[in-house]
Amino acid sequence: MARANWARGAMLAALLAVMALAPFSAPAADDPEVAAYRRAVEQRFAAWLQALWPDAEAAGVSRATFDANLKGLRLNWSLPHLVLPNPAGPDGPKHQPEFDAPVFYFKDGTLNALSATGRAKVAQFRPALVAIQKQYGVPASIVVAIWGRETGFGKIDAPHDALATIATQGFMGRRPDEFRPQMIAALKIIEEGHATRAQLKSSWAGAMGYTQFMPTDFEEFAVDFDGDGKRDIWNSIPDSLASTANSLKSQGWDGAKTWGHEVQLPQGFDCTLQGPDKARPIAEWVKLGVARARDGAFPENKLGDSAFLVLPAGLKGPAFLATDNFSVLKLYNNSDVYAIFVGHVADMIASNAPVKFAGAWKPVERLPRDRIQRFQEVLVAQGHDVGKVDGLAGFKTRAAIGVTEKRLGLPLTCYPSQRVVDAVMKEASAARP
Secondary structure (H helix, E strand, C coil): CCCCCCCCCHHHHHHHHHHHHCCCCCCCCCCHHHHHHHHHHHHHHHHHHHCCHHHHHHCCCCHHHHHHHHCCCCCCCCCCCCCCCECCECCCCCCCCECCCHHHHCCHHHHHHHHHHHHHHHHHCHHHHHHHHHHHCCCHHHHHHHHHHHHCCCCCCCCEEHHHHHHHHHHHCCCHHHHHHHHHHHHHHHHCCCCCCCCCEECCCCCECCCCECHHHHHHHCCCCCCCCCCCCCCCHHHHHHHHHHHHHHCCCCCCCCCEEEEECCCCCCHHHECHHHCEEHHHHHHCCCEECCCCCCCHHHCCCEEEEECEEEECCCEEEECHHHHHHHHHCCCHHHHHHHHHHHHHHHHCCCCCCCCCCCCCCCCEHHHHHHHHHHHHHCCCCCCCCCCCCCHHHHHHHHHHHHHHCCCCCCCCCHHHHHHHHHHHHHHCC
């Protein structure tokens, strides 16, 4: 994003004041100074849109489609987590939410309702789902669980204009480089007649259809499964579910494996052994005292399968041995709790009964995301691999926390706490010259 030498002063002060008073909402547009700020940003946005033309043309988008759909396009200031441009440069104030505890993703009422409706959907669309599973090797329970998780089986409306949403994210979202190709792909969807601009409704992140495909996902994985000559993820449930299965299969889903197993860990287990980089045969996990939480011992024919430990809440929550299929689910949505949620709901659908976690979700502290991000930066400076420095405690960050807890003589948890964060930040402060 190009820099601009805009005047500073009262206009920026007004914006910052509004942001300070209402950190969870967009600046008040009726403030004259804020309105002036927005007009200036919209002008930059219009120039940014026009600069997309060479890439759009190279992708096969006509000038007529480009102009008709981008003319008058405005920023969606209501979207969460925007990085508002600063008149002194491209970075501005942004809201840093707390890093949510995993337990909030797994409410019994939600799990039970989705799995019950999921079983009904499996029965309703059985012929199509049988055919989908036969062709792609992905269980019906998995694709139906994704459908339920993403849009509540189509009951959750996508409220946003996809083009405006994707363009806003590309111009002033946290991951602009990821959204520029999404914008081009969305224009191609219109150019090729798959959907009209009015039909392109999305989530705040630009995902569309029954199972929430980004435009590039549509381009790569969408299929015409109902045989009407259209790849229609907005109106055709068979097309949507088959496209989801095709996405998973194309990215490595192994039909001979499950997504994972909830397990019980022995007392004093080393939680730093988590993560796909520490995968080993299930037989070796069994030797370390890891056991399935239900359904008895691991079958003999599965002991040679590779699996890795997933501890979404460190030692303060349930534990899972995951297969490569778990990693494929994370390609759909890069989150451990998302993959566990989908896998667990799928298990409940397939078993035709409620399935509770054997492990308890214990209370954990909720820390601001920017605090976690600064903590990660310090861990990296100390020589740890924390994965992406983004304020989210992924498996590498959790493992690094465990190593740090051992070094500091703190109770081993492998999960962010005020105690370990304060201790590490105090060390960093003392080390400064």
